[in-house]
């Protein structure tokens with residue numbers, strides 16, 4: 175990050191970029207999601223997340239999701255039997271969508287609008303499980319401070335479950351299945367990545383978008399951010415499964431690239 179681009183500038187600009195994307199995502203997805211979640215017990219989790227959350231005995235657990243977007247994963251967690259569910263996100267437009275979907279699902283799920291670096295102290299030590307899924311870590315300019323804040327949400331013995339894109343993907347320009355796989359960035363770069371194409375990763379709609387700013391965090395930095403936050407390693411698996419709406423080219427190339435990972439880090443009892 176340059177001297178003139180501090181963490182607050184980055185998160186403030188990204189919040190604007192996400193708020194701009196919210197009505198566009200809603201236009202593509204909201205009616206379909208409301209219909210789907212009206213069915214009792216609906217889940218948007220894939221088989222990997224479902225199995226992991228079952229192995230973490232989610233039933234009866236108090237669950238937080240940091241950067242929950244429109245809340246469909248948190249509402250799915252509630253449908254899997256979680257107790258209290260609270261989602262945090264900076265973009266109020268997405269949280270409003272989450273409230274509408276939770277109402278359709280007839281589930282009591284709370285949504286709190288705040289920066290991930292400023293999680294309200296009233297929620298500290300209130301949760302057994304914090305989930306962070308698919309497309310969160312790369313928005314964090316400072317992964318150590320982010321993870322320290324996330325760990326504060328946990329009760330003693332609680333766990334953080336992370337299901338994310340593998341960091342190696344950030345080296346490559348995403349594209350459709352027939353696009354070439356070119357390594358464009360160093361795995362070790364700390365430079366911010368500024369994108370001006372907007373955040374409609376569902377339909378690729380072009381709109382007047384505020385540039386969004388993201389970062390690559392190598393796998394060892396992600397792991398060490400959890401360790402520095404006082405958490406202990408319980409599970410870590412790199413996976414071939416493609417979990418994004420991007421990088422269809424890497425999946426199609428079928429070159430044995432890791433595309434996702436699951437990580438469970440636990441607070442000591």
Ligand SMILES: C[S@@+](CC[C@H](N)C(=O)[O-])C[C@H]1O[C@@H](n2cnc3c(N)ncnc32)[C@H](O)[C@@H]1O
Pocket residue numbers: 185188189192241242243244247262263264265268288289290291307308309310313314
């Ligand atoms: C790609 S979504 C990931 C969430 C979810 N897994 C999904 O697939 O929709 C990223 C979310 O992170 C939120 N976000 C990005 N930076 C944030 C920050 N500093 N504080 C809180 N939320 C943030 C955005 O508003 C967005 O809703």
